[in-house]
Amino acid sequence: MILDAIDKKILRVLQRQGRIPNNELAALVGLSPSPCLRRVRVLEDKGVIARYAAILDPGLVGMGLTVFARVYLTGQGEDQVNHFIEEIGKLSQVVECHLMAGDCDFLLRIVAEDLVGYRRFQGERLARIKGVQSIKTDIPMQMVKQSWEVPLAPDGR
Amino acid sequence: MILDAIDKKILRVLQRQGRIPNNELAALVGLSPSPCLRRVRVLEDKGVIARYAAILDPGLVGMGLTVFARVYLTGQGEDQVNHFIEEIGKLSQVVECHLMAGDCDFLLRIVAEDLVGYRRFQGERLARIKGVQSIKTDIPMQMVKQSWEVPLAPDGR
DNA sequence: GTTGAAATTATGGTCAA
DNA sequence: TTGACCATAATTTCAAC
Numbered sequence: 035m036i037l038d039a040i041d042k043k044i045l046r047v048l049q050r051q052g053r054i055p056n057n058e059l060a061a062l063v064g065l066s067p068s069p070c071l072r073r074v075r076v077l078e079d080k081g082v083i084a085r086y087a088a089i090l091d092p093g094l095v096g097m098g099l100t101v102f103a104r105v106y107l108t109g110q111g112e113d114q115v116n117h118f119i120e121e122i123g124k125l126s127q128v129v130e131c132h133l134m135a136g137d138c139d140f141l142l143r144i145v146a147e148d149l150v151g152y153r154r155f156q157g158e159r160l161a162r163i164k165g166v167q168s169i170k171t172d173i174p175m176q177m178v179k180q181s182w183e184v185p186l187a188p189d190g191r
Numbered sequence: 192m193i194l195d196a197i198d199k200k201i202l203r204v205l206q207r208q209g210r211i212p213n214n215e216l217a218a219l220v221g222l223s224p225s226p227c228l229r230r231v232r233v234l235e236d237k238g239v240i241a242r243y244a245a246i247l248d249p250g251l252v253g254m255g256l257t258v259f260a261r262v263y264l265t266g267q268g269e270d271q272v273n274h275f276i277e278e279i280g281k282l283s284q285v286v287e288c289h290l291m292a293g294d295c296d297f298l299l300r301i302v303a304e305d306l307v308g309y310r311r312f313q314g315e316r317l318a319r320i321k322g323v324q325s326i327k328t329d330i331p332m333q334m335v336k337q338s339w340e341v342p343l344a345p346d347g348r
Numbered sequence: 349g350t351t352g353a354a355a356t357t358a359t360g361g362t363c364a365a
Numbered sequence: 366t367t368g369a370c371c372a373t374a375a376t377t378t379c380a381a382c
Contacts, residue, residue: 035251045247052209052243055357069368071358082251086209087244090202090341094192094239097341100289102298119335126342132257132331141259141329145342172298174289178276182339184247184254184302185283212376226349228377 035080040065042186044073045082049183052086089182092145099146100129102172103156104138107165114165115139121163127155138170149173192237197222199343201230202239206340209243246339249302256303257286259329260313261295264322271322272296278320284312295327306330 037045043063047054054062060070077083092098107114115133118140122131130143142160146152152171160169194202200220204211211219217227234240249255264271272290275297279288287300299317303309309328317326 037252045245045252048245049247050242050244052245056359057357066369067358068360068370071360072367080251081248084246084248085207087207087246087339088202088205088209089241089244089339090206091238091241092341094237095194095202095341095343097343102289122336126338126340128336129338129340129342131334131336132259133333133335135330135332137329140335141331172294173292174298175292176290177288178290178297179279179285179288181283181286182244182246183283183286184249184252185286186252186254213378214376223350224377225351225379229349 035082037082037186041073041077042188044070044077045186048074048083096147097145099148099152100174100177101144101146101152102174103142103144103160104170104172105140105142105160106167106169107139108167109165110139118163118165125159127159192239194239194343198230198234199345201227201234202343203340205231205240253304254302256305256309257331257334258301258303258309259331260299260301260317261327261329262297262299262317263324263326264296265324266322267296275320275322282316284316 040063044059047059047062056071056074057067059074060067063070065073074083092100105118107118119131119133122128122140122142127144127146128142129145130141132141133139134141144152144155146155156169156171160166197220201216204216204219213224213228213231216231217224220227222230231240249257262275264275276288276290279285279297279299284301284303285299286302287298289298290296291298301309301312303312313326313328317323
């Protein structure tokens with residue numbers, strides 16, 4: 035997949051304004067509407083644009099706390115790892131889950147209403163998954179930066 | 192801000208399909224187009240919907256590696272912390288930055304092309320920010336789950 | 349919340365560079 | 366191969382009910 039300068043412009047705009055009308059997008063990237071739309075469709079079809087999403091303010095829907103949890107399993111066998119992965123998939127509060135190379139087995143980003151809600155979630159859901167040995171929670175004091183944008187190199191790659 | 196069941200339905204759909212036509216959205220949530228659009232506008236105006244975004248496939252734009260970095264500063268004075276925050280804001284590869292309560296000072300999520308690219312980024316950018324004492328990098332072996340959706344409680348909150 | 353008409357936007361064909 | 370222009374279809378938007 036080769037992206038030229040115009041494709042990258044399109045992606046940069048669409049990452050910030052996912053619902054911009056095609057007319058305006060075309061004007062911003064210096065194209066007329068048709069070829070602009072054609073490029074967007076190609077980017078969608080190739081999967082470069084995976085999907086579109088509304089970005090919510092977590093605090094305004096009562097889910098203002100983000101925490102990180104490091105999970106240690108009792109063993110690293112395939113069955114055990116897969117079981118954990120499967121259970122995590124069912125928990126919508128777990129917004130991100132990475133199988134780690136170092137120290138801990140999994141790193142999770144979890145969204146909760148507040149500390150009380152997180153404590154309950156950890157005790158009633160996370161800790162009860164079979165094979166979980168221990169959980170260490172890292173609590174942010176302040177979210178300094180949050181972006182959903184993939185950085186795009188300025189020129190062709 | 193009080194969200195009723197229909198608002199939550201709308202938000203759930205819009206988090207997954209940010210560009211769904213209002214007609215279809217209305218049908219999905221059991222409303223006719225006009226009141227549905229009215230609700231969406233209210234959610235936008237109140238800031239519950241912060242914005243819309245195209246979600247890209249990082250691998251397909253040549254940015255397939257996500258790493259976490261724990262940053263330790265030489266001190267926690269306000270000036271030092273603020274300087275770090277300011278510099279981080281300029282680095283588009285730093286997709287997330289949290290000021291932490293415990294162990295390390297900052298937790299960063301960084302997007303890079305590959306390990307070579309990350310190493311360069313860490314050496315040339317991160318480590319050169321004034322006041323950075325040390326950086327510990329956690330590397331995911333596998334991304335198990337990634338979601339941008341804020342979980343919404345089923346009933347009124 | 350509903351209906352329906354008007355304005356805006358998306359889409360696809362065709363031609364030109 | 367890529368972009369421009371134009372006609373048509375779909376969608377959004379806003380009135381009145």
